[in-house]
Every structure is written in C-alpha cells, then in structure tokens.
Amino acid sequence: MDKYLFPDVYVESILDLPLEKLYVLGIRAFILDLDNTVTEWNNREVREEVHLWAKKAKEEGFQACIASNNSRARVLAVAEELDIPFVHKARKPRRRAFYRAMAAMGSSPQETAVIGDQIFTDILGGNRMNLFTILVVPLHPREFFGTRIMRKLEKPVLRRIKEAIKRGEINSIFSD
Template identity: 50%
Template sequence: MIKLLQPRLFLTSIFDLDLARLHDHGVRGLIMDLDNTLVGWNRPDLSQELKMWFQDVRAHGFKMCIVSNNMTERVEQFAEKVGVMAIPKAAKPRRRSFRLAMRKMGTTRHNTAVIGDQVFTDILGGNRLRLFTILVHPIDTHEYWATRLVRRLERYVVRRPHFPQSFSH
C-alpha cells in the first residue's frame, strides 16, 4: 500500500519541474491538480509567473488537463483563463477522471504524468493507473478543512526514508 502513495518525483513547486527532461523521458500529457498545486486554494489569481509557466509547457509540446475535486464553475473558469481542458468534481483518487483526462488529451498511461499536492488524491489516483506521479509542496496553508486533517497523515508518509527526492525513471 505504501508504494501506491509514493510519487516518482518530489518537488517544491511546479516551477522546479524540468520540462525538457520530462519530455525526453517520453511524457506528453500533464494531468494537473488546481488548488494548492497551480494556485492557492479557492484563489482565482493567475500570476505572471504561472502564465509564463503554461506558455513554457506548451512550447515543450505537452498537452494539459486540470483534474480537480473542486466545483465545476471554479475549475472551468480557471481552465478557460489558461486555455486548457478540465475535469471538475473529479472524485480523486478514483481512476475514472484520470482516464477521462487521458482520453481528452489523446495520451496513454505510458506518456502521461500527474502533478499534485496531495498524496491521497493526486498521487494515489495516478499511481493506481501507473502514471508518472509528481508531488509538489502545497502553495498555501489555507485549504479545505478535511484536507487539513488528511495532511497530518500525509506528513507521516512524506517523512518515510524511501520517499523519492529526485527524478528517476
């Protein structure tokens, strides 16, 4: 069970992701969480740095889809701002939303990565389909009350000595 909770890559933020290296490893599609991965929880702001990151991701040839457990209006509004596909109310870690995202992007489990800030939703969901999983630190400490409770358990998993600290294939 612990293996299902381990990401393949652990980074401080999305901005630390080596897009060229990821592309060289055959990844062509990125499934991304929204809250506390791309922006703060329930925050509509889109920084200039994030806009430039999306441009860089596109320039590297990646397809993108936001997969979020948040409500439809919030997720779709953000996705429209950045020009990517989205799946709201995803019920992660269920596999259905990840499969749907791959279908929308035209990718497979062999060339798709998941980027998120939560072990029990993003990483578990991606690992259940054997996708390349990337865990980032949450952007903000402000988050949904239930998420704050789960974070306590996540801290135990994250501190385990076998937790990856670098890119490995």
C-alpha cells in the same frame, strides 16, 4: 502500501519541473491538480509565473488538463484562463477523472504524468493508474477543512518519502 503513496518525483513547485527531462522520459501530458498546485485554494488568481510555465510547457510539446475535486465554476475559470481542458468534481483518487483527462488530451498512460500536492488523492490516484506521479509542496497553508485532516494522515508518509529521497529512491528534483 507505500508503492501506491510514493511519487516518482517530489519538487517544490510546478515551476521547478525539469520539462526537458520529463520529455526525454517520454512524458507528453500533464494531469494537473488545481488547488494548491496551480493556484492557492479557492483563489482564482493564476500567478504570472504559472502562466509563463504553462506557455513554456505547451511550446515544448506538453499538453495539460486540470483534474480537480472542486466545483465546475471554480475549475472552469482557471482552465479558461490557461486555455486547457478540465475535469471537475473529479473525486480523485477514483480512476474515472484520470481516464477522462487522458481522453481530453488524447494521451496514453505511458506518456501521462499526474502533478498534485496531495498524496491520498493525486499521487494515490495516479499510481493506481500506473501513471508517472509528481508531488509538489502545497502553495499555501490555507485549505479546505477535509484537506487539513488529510494532511495529518500524510505526515508519516511524507516522512517516509523524505527518507526514500535520502536513499536515492525518489528524485526530489532531477539532479544532473
């Protein structure tokens, strides 16, 4: 089961992603979770650092597409601000949204990474599709009620992930 729940990489924030190293690995496209990955939950504001990150990623040859379980209006607002495509009501970890995001970017599974803060939606979904998976620490503790329940279920998995990082089985950041 852990095979499907463990990310390939665990970082504090999307801002910490080593883009050059991901590029060398062949990654060219990001399927981005929205709530608590790109913005705080249900907060429209995209922080300046995130704007700069998105710009830098684009310049370095990466595409991005938001895939969020949230509503159209909510996802559209942020996608427009970042000028990237989106899939709303994604129902992750189901596969359909991941296929649609890759279709929107024209990317293959081999060159696509999923980035998100939730193990049972983002990471499980990405692993089921055999995509590269990147877990980030949630931006803010304020969350949807259903998510708070999931966090309890995530706890023992996170503990095992941290043990795997110590054993060197997962990159916590790509160390040089």
